[in-house]
Amino acid sequence: MEVSRTIIENYERNANTPSIEVLTKMARTFNVTVDYLIGEGEISSYDKEVMKRIEDIDKLDPETKEHLFFLVDNIIQNFKTKQAFTK
Structure with a gap:
C-alpha cells in the first residue's frame, strides 16, 4: 500500500479521515480488522x-x-x- 508519511501523520493526528476503501486496504495490509483500526476491536492475529x-x-x-x-x-x-x- 503506497501512502505518504504525511497522509499517515494526518490520520494519526485526526487531521484527515481515511475513506472506507483506505481503511479496508490498511486492515488487509496490517492483518487487522477495520474495527481495530478505528479503536473498536481487538487485534486479529488469526492464522x-x-x-x-x-x-x-x-x-x-x-x-x-x-x-x-x-x-x-x-x-x-x-x-x-x-x-x-x-x-
Whole structure:
C-alpha cells in the first residue's frame, strides 16, 4: 500500500479521515480488522489458513454448513473432554 508519511501523520493526528476503501486496504495490509483500526476491536492475529477456510465455509449452502458445524462441534467437544481428563 503506497501512502505518504504525511497522509499517515494526518490520520494519526485526526487531521484527515481515511475513506472506507483506505481503511479496508490498511486492515488487509496490517492483518487487522477495520474495527481495530478505528479503536473498536481487538487485534486479529488469526492464522491465514484458518481465515481462508472460514471464507470457503461462508460460501457453502446452509445444509452443508450445518453438517460441517455439527462435525466441528463434535471434534471440539472431544478435544475439550480429552484435555479435561489429562490434567
